[in-house]
Amino acid sequence: MNIIVTDTHDLFVSQTIQTQKSTVNTFDSDAPRILVVDDHPMNRMTAAALLGIEGYEVIEADSGFTALKLVMQKQPDLILLDVMMPEMDGFQVCELLKQNEHTRLIPIIFITALNDRRARIRGIETGGDDFITKPFDHVELVARVKSLIRQKRLNEDLEHAEQVLFSIARAVESRDPNTGDHCERLTHMGKNFGEHLNLTRNQIRDLMWGGYLHDIGKVGIPDAVLLKKGKLTAEEWDIMKQHVLIGEKICQPLRSMGGVIPIIRSHHERWDGSGYPDGLVADDIPNLAQVFQVIDIFDALTSERPYKKAFTLEEALAIMAEETAKGWRNPKLIQQFTEFICSFKDWQLCAS
Structure with missing residues (x-):
């Protein structure tokens, strides 16, 4: 299991996760990969522990800039994204990812202590797929993650089918020079x-x-x-x-x-x-x-x-x-x- 850790606490949690098998979910082949983005190590550790127990592969980023690099390198299936971060906040990260053709289908769940209407509207406007307020409920987090990953895979299947149709159309056109x-x-x-x-x-x-x-x-x-x-x-x-x-x-x-x-x-x-x-x-x-x-x-x-x-x-x-x-x-x-x-x-x- 590929888990990026940043301190001894995270190392301990990652080792614990690697020794446990999920009793809730099983996956056919590669475990879905979750990127947890938060500038506070303890918040990342908590989310990584919960998701790791469920059988997900977890990678972590401590800033918006690091998150953008990891998204391109690791291609996560879902992103848990903190809103309040220095230099580049979660809204900016989300907006950049949703504007990119290669990353626009990755579901993004905002995790924030903010619970006001304006923050939620801003998150929706930037392309966020869901919102969870800290401290989050374990069962709710897992349910939302499962639902969005399932939707992502359906969207990918649909996009692949569309690509096949366009390929057939191009082949038809090439028959007549x-x-x-x-x-x-x-x-x-x-x-x-x-x-x-x-x-x-x-x-x-x-x-x-x-x-x-x-x-x-x-x-x-x-x-x-x-x-x-x-x-x-x-x-x-x-x-x-x-x-x-x-x-x-x-x-x-x-x-x-x-x-x-x-x-x-x-x-x-x-x-x-x-x-x-x-x-x-x-x-x-x-x-x-x-x-x-x-x-x-x-x-x-x-x-x-x-x-x-x-x-x-x-x-x-x-x-x-x-x-x-x-x-x-x-x-x-x-x-x-x-x-x-x-x-x-x-x-x-x-x-x-």
Whole structure:
């Protein structure tokens, strides 16, 4: 068991801990690692003793600066963090960790003698996950630690699953070398156009994820159909249209994909009901699917393909206007997109 000690008292406690086995918890392999951060050795000793008895691996830090170094070196599963420390207080440590992509999922429990409302609000604002007031109850401490470590592992499993989906999406894109950085461009434009429309942060995130995942279902389409250079037969086209349903099935098990699935399924619908797979009409088409469809079409028109040249921005907008006149697109949304493109003054699209 890896326990960092700072004085003879801690050494005694660590030796005691190492000779005991938990009667409350057992862990499959590596024991969850807890970082205890407090500038008072006796406080650290108490927490380390209680957690060690429960089978946790305990490491200690006597300052905020030391804590930040140990987090990067040891990657703890949870942090017990004192608030009142010299030089760098617990709130500052928490804020830095939650802003870091590599440490943001580590649960942080503030342990403090403070019991006022302002301190708790500050802790929540900096990203803290829980609060325990000293002197803390043994049973309560263990229960909160177990709960947050369980939640962390669920979050990690979810993040790993999401990463697998994005990897599949990148593999799908690489099957067709003609698309280039299509997904990257859609992600970037989705963010910008979403902000232009004043969409919520979650809606913008779904748009950006849709940039990568909208065609993930093409993983189930045979190369003979997906990469065919000539015109598809009616039978082949029916196979190709299945990619939206395949993509929906791939992503459906993940709750975090709830806002992306309508984009995946419905980004080929048309305003007049002539699209697929459901023949949805007008506002029956999910709004984010409509927004995504606009940027997807625009990127396709302004990108070079073996079968077409890249249209200029003016030409692309003109084609989209023609399709709107045919009844294929949402007129209001196309107008908003045109205004969005025109807002980039260096493109000078609105001079006429």
